[in-house]
Amino acid sequence: MLQIYNSLTRRKADFVPLEPGKVRMYVCGMTVYDLCHLGHARVMVVFDVVYRYLRHLGYDVTYVRNITDIDDKIINRANERGEVFSDLTARFIQAMHEDATALGVLPPTEEPRATAHIKEILAMIQTLIAKGHAYAADNGDVYYAVASFPGYGRLSGKDPADLRAGSRVEPGEAKRDPLDFALWKAAKPGEPAWDSPWGPGRPGWHIECSAMSTCALGNHFDIHGGGADLQFPHHENEIAQSEGATGEPFVEVWMHNGFVRVNEEKMSKSLGNFFTVREILDRYRPEEVRYFILTSHYRSPLNYDEEHLEQARGALTRFYTALRGLPSSPAPAGVTGGTALAAAGDGQFRVRFSAAMDDDFNTPEALAVLFDLARELNRARGEDETRAADLAAELRALGGVVGLLQDDPEAYLRGGATEAGLSDDAISDLIQRRTAARQVRDWAEADRLRDELQGAGIVLEDGPAGTTWRRG
Numbered sequence: 001m002l003q004i005y006n007s008l009t010r011r012k013a014d015f016v017p018l019e020p021g022k023v024r025m026y027v028c029g030m031t032v033y034d035l036c037h038l039g040h041a042r043v044m045v046v047f048d049v050v051y052r053y054l055r056h057l058g059y060d061v062t063y064v065r066n067i068t069d070i071d072d073k074i075i076n077r078a079n080e081r082g083e084v085f086s087d088l089t090a091r092f093i094q095a096m097h098e099d100a101t102a103l104g105v106l107p108p109t110e111e112p113r114a115t116a117h118i119k120e121i122l123a124m125i126q127t128l129i130a131k132g133h134a135y136a137a138d139n140g141d142v143y144y145a146v147a148s149f150p151g152y153g154r155l156s157g158k159d160p161a162d163l164r165a166g167s168r169v170e171p172g173e174a175k176r177d178p179l180d181f182a183l184w185k186a187a188k189p190g191e192p193a194w195d196s197p198w199g200p201g202r203p204g205w206h207i208e209c210s211a212m213s214t215c216a217l218g219n220h221f222d223i224h225g226g227g228a229d230l231q232f233p234h235h236e237n238e239i240a241q242s243e244g245a246t247g248e249p250f251v252e253v254w255m256h257n258g259f260v261r262v263n264e265e266k267m268s269k270s271l272g273n274f275f276t277v278r279e280i281l282d283r284y285r286p287e288e289v290r291y292f293i294l295t296s297h298y299r300s301p302l303n304y305d306e307e308h309l310e311q312a313r314g315a316l317t318r319f320y321t322a323l324r325g326l327p328s329s330p331a332p333a334g335v336t337g338g339t340a341l342a343a344a345g346d347g348q349f350r351v352r353f354s355a356a357m358d359d360d361f362n363t364p365e366a367l368a369v370l371f372d373l374a375r376e377l378n379r380a381r382g383e384d385e386t387r388a389a390d391l392a393a394e395l396r397a398l399g400g401v402v403g404l405l406q407d408d409p410e411a412y413l414r415g416g417a418t419e420a421g422l423s424d425d426a427i428s429d430l431i432q433r434r435t436a437a438r439q440v441r442d443w444a445e446a447d448r449l450r451d452e453l454q455g456a457g458i459v460l461e462d463g464p465a466g467t468t469w470r471r472g
Helices: 038-056 072-081 085-102 118-130 160-165 205-217 228-246 277-281 286-294 306-323 339-345 348-358 363-380 385-401 409-414 424-439 443-455
Strands: 003-006 011-014 022-027 060-065 134-136 142-144 181-186 201-203 221-227 251-257 260-262 302-304 458-463 466-471
Touching (some): 003 251, 022 038, 022 205, 038 085, 038 221, 038 251, 038 277, 038 286, 038 385, 072 085, 085 277, 118 181, 142 228, 181 205, 181 228, 201 205, 205 221, 221 228, 228 251, 286 363, 306 363, 306 385, 348 363, 363 385, 409 466, 424 443, 424 458, 424 466
Parallel strands (some): 221 251, 260 302
Antiparallel strands (some): 134 142, 142 181, 181 201, 458 466
16 A cells, blocks of 8 residues: 655655545645756656556546746846746746656646635635734735644644744834744835735735645645745645634645755755756756656655766666567556566566555665566567567556656667767668678678767667667
C-alpha cells in the first residue's frame, strides 16, 4: 500500500483518500515574474510523478496547481520594465508552460490564477473578520490575528512565543502583533488595485492559496504540496486562514520537496550559481534533466552539477540502447495487467518497482529496478527475442509511470544537446564506406573512417545485424 511522509505528523503512513477512489491534490505553483529556475523544475517534476503514480494506481485525481499572478515581486518587476503587470505575467506564464511541456510535465487538472479569484478572496477575508480571526487596520490593510488560532506553528514546529520574541512591526505596518500577516494590502499610488470593503487594494500572497485551493477542492482535501521553503510561513499561514474560516481540517497530507543546491552550495543569484530551466536545456535534453531530478528522493536535497547531468545522459543512453530495435509499443496487458509482465520476468520487476514507489515515491530505488530490468533485457537479446520484446515493453511501461523512456530509441541515440556536427546522412555515408573497406580487408581505411566518426563524437557499435551508431 502507498505510504506518504506527512510533513504535519512527521512520519510515513498509509495513504487513504478522504473519498474512496478519488484524490484531491493542490500544489503551490509559480509566482510569474521571471523564467522558471531549477527549483521550479523540481517542484513541477516531483508532483508530476506523484500525479502520474496516483493515476497509475487507479485513482481519479484532481490536481490543482495555482499561478500567483499578483504580488510585490510582480509589481516591482513590471515597474522596472515599464509595462502593465498583466502583460508581464502573461509572457512568463507562457514561458512556464513551454518549460513544463519540455520536461514532460502533464498539465494539471486545474490551474487557477489569483487575479481570477478576487471575489473568493474577499469573501474569505470577510469570514475571518466575522469570526474574530482578522481585523481591518486604519490604513486600509487587513491582517490575520495569529494569536486567535491556537494551532499556529504545528506544521513547521515553530513556537509562536519564540517567533514573537524575534519579530517586530516594520515601519508603515499597522498590525497589532508582530506575527500577524497581511490578508489585504491597501493600494499604493500606481499599483494594480481591486475594490474592497476596506478600500482599493490587492490580496496578500497567503490568502490567495487558501481561497483558490478551497474553491477548487473544497474545505478539506487530501494532499497539499510545495517546496520546503514554503513550509513556513506560507503553508503555516494557509492552515491558519483556511481552518479559521471554515472550522474544518484543511489538509490530510502535507508534502514538501527538498532544496536545490549547486555544487553543494545553496542556489542563489547572489552567488552567481542561479540557473534557469532554459539555460540548462541549452546543454542537456529535457529527459536528461527530468531523469537527473528523479535520481534524488523528493524530500532530499538535490545537488546540481555537470557530473550529475552527464551521469543522467549516460543512464538514458544505456536504457535506449537496450530498447533499440525492439517493438516500441507496450504489450497489451500493460503495467496494470498480468500476462505480459509475468512472461517478461514473473512480475518481479513490477513488484519491486511498485514497492519502491509505494515507499513515499522512492524514485531512486525505482530507477534502480529499471536498470536491473534493462540488464535482463540485454541478456535476453539474441537468445529469446519474444522474451526480449516482453522485457522491452515492461521497461517502457514502468518508465512511463515516472515520465521516462517514451522517446524513440533511434531519435534519442542519434540526437544530441545541439544540432552541431555531422548530419545523419553524412554519418550513414561514412559507415557505408567503412563497411565496404572492411569487406575488402582494407583495415587501414576502415580504421581511419572509424577514427573520423569518433572524432565527431559518433560511437559505433558493430553487431551481427551490422553497425549501429549513436552520438556520444
